[in-house]
Amino acid sequence: MGLESAFGNSFITTTIDAVVSWARKNSLWPMPLGISCCAIEMMSAADPRFDIARFGSEVMRFSPRQSDLLIVAGTVTYKMAKVVRKIYDQMPEPKWVISMGACASSGGMFRSYSVVQGIDLFVPVDVYVAGCPPRPENLLNAILAIREKVEKSSVLDFEKKQ
């Protein structure tokens, strides 16, 4: 009893972009780069109360090679910047980045010689999440924003990039 029987003898028309984007947006696998207290809120976004699985992002992959959404949750120091960039480079295209919390977005309260004043200085960021740390709802909101962005994207967008 598969999809074939549901349609009977009829057929549907659509575009490649619509199908691919639909598939991509409903299974965004995050790479959780939890490097500070924001990681705790990210973890609770995955728990049954907030339930990130409602949006198809519950598969937290601890390998960049299997994920397509990088969540940078925490303070990035200059020494850590190389690691963040390396993880980003290891992710296969297409990929998106969420900068979670004040520290990742702007350095936050650490206006100091050792902390990068915003990760957008070395990786492209799609969505910034405000808060110190942001509530889990706020992170879910960012995932919804990414879903919207993915939905509007075309397969050819990523062809051009490479």
Add this chain to the structure above:
Amino acid sequence: MKEIIELKLNEKFPDSILEKIEFRDELTLIVDKNKIVEICQYLRDDPELLFDMLIDLCGVDRAKRNDRFEVLYNLLSLKNKFRLRLKVRIDEKDCKVDSITSIYPTANWHERETYDMFGIIFNNHPDLRRMYMPEEFEYYPLRKDFPLLGIPGSLPLPKK
């Protein structure tokens, strides 16, 4: 306990105890930096004193004073339940002091941290590398003349 320590140290190392500070029941001794290894060895091994634990070791930058830097040693005697603080003063031109890693192995990383932050060199240290900052970093961030926001361009970022 304080009297015993002072008496014993003065007897064993005459002229090496430069100053004695007592504040709120805490004893601080400023000692000769060339004698620090011998003094620590003696404090640890003497059966009456037995300062068998190094709680912390850190540096201080006094900026305008002649002997600009200080290195602090916080010792604890578990047997006597007594804490002692030693200080050595270091001139900027001769920014070196002997390592006490051979006596307290825990001093290894503490001395690396002090080297990383203040640029104080510890002679005979087994592995004197930077602790927090990248290896190629050229400055010492906890020195008073280092700007809080760092020196632009001194820490490279990966290309976008």
